[in-house]
Amino acid sequence: MSTCTRCGAEFGCAMVDGTDDGAPCWCTKLPPVAALPLAGKAAGCWCPACLEQHIAQRTAGAPDTPPGT
Template identity: 45%
Template structure:
């Protein structure tokens, strides 16, 4: 895994597996595909598992609240 970076939401260290030389998928692939994965050079950070879980839940709630 790559070096740990801070989660942009809570600051907890997150080890992103996007460029893991083993070829194994990143741990985040176990979550529903609901957010775009930032480009490695975009300067965006990965959420930690707890924050990613919360962001997905918040998105689902917003979708459920939309009229229509």
Template identity: 50%
Template sequence: MSVCPRCQSEFTCAMADNTGQACWCTALPPIAFKKLPGGELKLDVLCFCPHCLPLWKAEREAEYQKNSPQ
């Protein structure tokens, strides 16, 4: 089992937990690296849970929109 670094809930990450199956997160659209601060993913985590990953992604996209020239 994996533990979400954001909410501390346990969940199955098929890739980190080596289940041999595709993970649920592969069904989500990717986030563009240009939308990440400095264009880099600066986290020491393997994955967020199914609840937190979409929230994290939305926060990065909102931050990008706020800081992008209009």
């Protein structure tokens, strides 16, 4: 299990967890996005909700805010 460095949610990351018999992680199916901002936190994976919202906000030009804020 991985922990989202943006919102703290737990989620599965095939690359980190070594699951899915070598299949690529769910995030590889999403469109590429610019480097994620660190905002004072250690670099790490984001959960599906945070990454999808980040991509949507970048596409729309909206400010980047975590889900639920």
